[in-house]
Amino acid sequence: MAIRKGKTQKALIRCAGSLLLVALFFLCACNVAYLEKFAEFDAHQGNYEEAVQDLTKAIRYAPRDPVPRAARGYLYEKMGRHDEAIADYTKAIELDPTDDELYLVRGIAYSLKGDGDRAILDYSTAIEIDPSNNDAYFNRAQAWETKGNGEQAVKDYQAAARLGNPRAQGVLSARKVAW
Numbered sequence: 001m002a003i004r005k006g007k008t009q010k011a012l013i014r015c016a017g018s019l020l021l022v023a024l025f026f027l028c029a030c031n032v033a034y035l036e037k038f039a040e041f042d043a044h045q046g047n048y049e050e051a052v053q054d055l056t057k058a059i060r061y062a063p064r065d066p067v068p069r070a071a072r073g074y075l076y077e078k079m080g081r082h083d084e085a086i087a088d089y090t091k092a093i094e095l096d097p098t099d100d101e102l103y104l105v106r107g108i109a110y111s112l113k114g115d116g117d118r119a120i121l122d123y124s125t126a127i128e129i130d131p132s133n134n135d136a137y138f139n140r141a142q143a144w145e146t147k148g149n150g151e152q153a154v155k156d157y158q159a160a161a162r163l164g165n166p167r168a169q170g171v172l173s174a175r176k177v178a179w
Contacts, residue, residue, distance in 0.1 A: 032062045036071065048079050066092035070102060073109070082113040100129035104136050111143055119143045134163035141168065 035058035043051040052075050058068035073088030089106035096102065107122030123140035126133050141156035154177060160168035161179035172179050 032058045032065065032068065035061070036068060040071075043075060043078075048075050051075050052079075064095060066095040066099065066102065069095070070105065074105065077105075077109050077112065082109050085109045086113070098129060100126040100133050100136065103129065104133065104139065107136070107139060107143075111139065111146075116143045116147050120147075132163055134160045134165035134168070137163065138165050138168045141171075 035054045040051070052072055055068045055072040055075070059065075059072065062068065069088045069092040073085040073092065076082070076085035076088060086106060086109045089102055089109060093099070093102045093106065103122045103126040107119040107126065110116075110119035110122060120140055120143045123136045123143065126136035127140070130136075137156045137160035141153040141160060144150075144153035144156060154172075154175075157168045157171050158177070158179040161172050169179065
């Protein structure tokens, strides 16, 4: 049976085009998940460069997904490449500015780099987004201590301890400070 030119042919072409787009989307989503799992496996084996390559491919497949960027940032951080970690965390934050954990991990990267002021800003933003983020309070307390502001550090240790952070509770107990 021959297809008549006209409306039927155009409808079939549109339908085939739509199916192709759906298939491509599905393949990209599968590839991203596969690459993320493969990167996780590589990282557990200590193959950080290979894991970074896997996540770089995942980012190409899903440029608007903050997860592979944050994961790659974490790997860069483990490798001591703080500027690259911060760049990936920053891009992930641009993609999802409501995720408090992204600010927390970028704050950690700034702390490791020695930039306490930016670390404090990121920890503070994480706390604004989620006031129950006890890790953000704890890390901000450590950043305050590094800057020599013991009074502010104790306040943040107390907040973290009240939220159940065992490390903050240990610090305060050792100092005989109530929370």
